[in-house]
Amino acid sequence: MSNALQSPPHRAVVEHLVRQQVYARLGKPLPRSAASPNPLVVNVSARHCHLTPEAVEALFGKGHQLQVHKWLYQEGQFAAKETLTLIGPRSRVISNLRILGPCRNLNQVELAYTDGIALGFELPHRISGDIKGTLGCMLMGPAGFFEMEQGVIRAMRHVHMHPTDAEYFGVKAGESMKLKIGGEAGLILDKMLCRVDPAFKLEVHIDTDEGNACNLQPDTPCELIK
């Protein structure tokens, strides 16, 4: 039915499997990086928004359902084919803002700090979902406008974890870890919020500012540190 892109496995997933197989064949003990139950996937989240069904209808028409453009690493999450135009509080515009599906019970726009500079206001730095008291914006779609009263944020860097990952790393939901990123522009990101759920696969989400600061590439080594 759908011709949505099913992404090939993430490089980190393939590496993890190959590393475990190679050590098993050699009969050698696994080094710590290969002994973790799951591969560490680090993805850069470009700016995007989450919408309620009501917002989707206002923007794209009565009864409209978001269509899958590309499946994401977290089960059931997808980048939608639909994009929006965002009009900020100073009438500056961001075009082609990607919508992530499925719909949620709140409207939230997640931008990088660089986007905030382009829009001319300072983004509050929040845990996703914690949008109380933040600025809103106007969204424009092909079928109409939708005014978001609040919800334009910079999302805090975070790591999705299955409970087995949390146990392996010795952390609990709401605690923080660090992410060490190698390469010639290497850095260590502090205060990486742990989000733990049986539905989650181990995945770090950083934004484009963070990804560009360290020039994160598919083969850049990454390590989670407590």
Added chain:
Amino acid sequence: MSNALQSPPHRAVVEHLVRQQVYARLGKPLPRSAASPNPLVVNVSARHCHLTPEAVEALFGKGHQLQVHKWLYQEGQFAAKETLTLIGPRSRVISNLRILGPCRNLNQVELAYTDGIALGFELPHRISGDIKGTLGCMLMGPAGFFEMEQGVIRAMRHVHMHPTDAEYFGVKAGESMKLKIGGEAGLILDKMLCRVDPAFKLEVHIDTDEGNACNLQPDTPCELIK
């Protein structure tokens, strides 16, 4: 003669002086952060270029001298009043590119990785001055064009140090340090190149991607670590 902006002292400079005075009055020993011979100033370098006198003449007219818009922290360095238009290899444009003075003996454009994405090519990550084999661009000024054969880079993060600073931190020119940046989006920047010269004042230069990744503000605590 000049109405150039003489910046007020950097917050880090004032803090350092006050801290030293307060501890002296209290007759207490200085904590390590206050015991350093010089304050640590961390500045974000927005995209800019350095030009030869020949390039300045081609762009702004015969005999043109760069005018001071604002003095920078390093002695004698300034942001010029003059700006340029840069035309990249895929005909994409960056307007209002600031020139830093005084003139040098090479032409170099320093951009953030985000700018490279906007221009549509991957910036080489280089130590300032090491431009061999890099891509060039076309520069456009009010009096004409100037073709740079090479020299469009992302400059590696670095710290300017007086020899007394290098001695205090126990590092030599060409070695690396780390910069720990606090705050709620805190991080540690690895591979901060040490540049040592008797003419230098202690100052870290990071680019806008790095500054935005950690939301660096004037009051964000920063610490150099070996």
